[in-house]
Amino acid sequence: MMPVATMMLDDTPMFDPNILHELDWSENTTTFSPAISPLDPGDGLVLRPLCTADLNRGFFKVLGQLTETGVASPEQFIKTFEHMKRSGDYYVTVVEDTNLGQIVATATLVIEHKFTHSCAKRGRIEDVVVSGECRGKQLGKLLTSTLTLLSKRLNCYKITLECLPKNVDFYKKFGYSVSEENYMFQRFFN
Numbered sequence: 001m002m003p004v005a006t007m008m009l010d011d012t013p014m015f016d017p018n019i020l021h022e023l024d025w026s027e028n029t030t031t032f033s034p035a036i037s038p039l040d041p042g043d044g045l046v047l048r049p050l051c052t053a054d055l056n057r058g059f060f061k062v063l064g065q066l067t068e069t070g071v072a073s074p075e076q077f078i079k080t081f082e083h084m085k086r087s088g089d090y091y092v093t094v095v096e097d098t099n100l101g102q103i104v105a106t107a108t109l110v111i112e113h114k115f116t117h118s119c120a121k122r123g124r125i126e127d128v129v130v131s132g133e134c135r136g137k138q139l140g141k142l143l144t145s146t147l148t149l150l151s152k153r154l155n156c157y158k159i160t161l162e163c164l165p166k167n168v169d170f171y172k173k174f175g176y177s178v179s180e181e182n183y184m185f186q187r188f189f190n
C-alpha cells in the first residue's frame, strides 16, 4: 500500500487506552518469562489501540501475514476505522516497535450484544497475528491475555474464537477449550 498523506491520518486511538493499562494483570493466567505486561511489553515496544496513522506504520503488512487483506484505499480504511470507533465495540489493539515506527503485532476483541443470557455481552477474539521477525517474543501471548482479560472486565459472559487445529494448543494457554459445537460458514466473496 502506498504511503498516505499524513494530514489524513492521526494518532487518535480507536478506544480509550487507559482501559488496557488499568486491567488487573494479576488475573492473567499465562506465564511470561521475562515478565511483560500491557503497560510494559518490552524494550521499545508499546501496546495500544489502533489509530489511523498506523496505516503508514505497516498495519496491513502485519495483517497480511494472517490472511488476504485485499486492496483498501486510505478512505476505506478511515471509514471502517471510524465505524468501529463510533460503535464502541471494537478493540483493535496493536504492538508498535517505536524505534522502527512499525506495527509488529495486532489482535482484536469484538463485543457482541445479545438478548439472551439477560441481555449479555459475548466477546470474540479475532485477527491475532505477530509479524514473522517478532514471533516467539511473547507478543501473541501478551495480546491474547490482554484481550481475554479485557472481555472479562467488560462483563462478557463468555469469549470465543475460531482457529486452525495447529493453533489450538496456543489458545489453551489462556483457558480456552475446544467446543463441541461446529464452526459453520458460507463464503459470498473472497
Ligand SMILES: CC(C)(COP(=O)(O)OP(=O)(O)OC[C@H]1O[C@@H](n2cnc3c(N)ncnc32)[C@H](O)[C@@H]1OP(=O)(O)O)[C@@H](O)C(=O)NCCC(=O)NCCS
Pocket: 031, 065, 066, 127, 128, 129, 130, 131, 134, 135, 136, 137, 138, 139, 140, 141, 142, 162, 163, 164, 166, 167, 168, 169, 170, 171
Ligand atoms: C500464533 C501466533 C500469534 C503466536 O504468537 P507468537 O508471538 O509467535 O507467540 P508467543 O511468543 O507470544 O508465545 C510463545 C508460546 O506460545 C507457544 N506457541 C506459539 N505458537 C503456537 C502454536 N501455533 N501452537 C501452540 N503453541 C504455540 C510457544 O510454544 C510458546 O510457549 P511457552 O510460552 O509455553 O514457551 C503467531 O505465531 C502468528 O502470528 N502466527 C500466524 C498467524 C496466526 O496463525 N494467528 C492465529 C490466528 S487464529
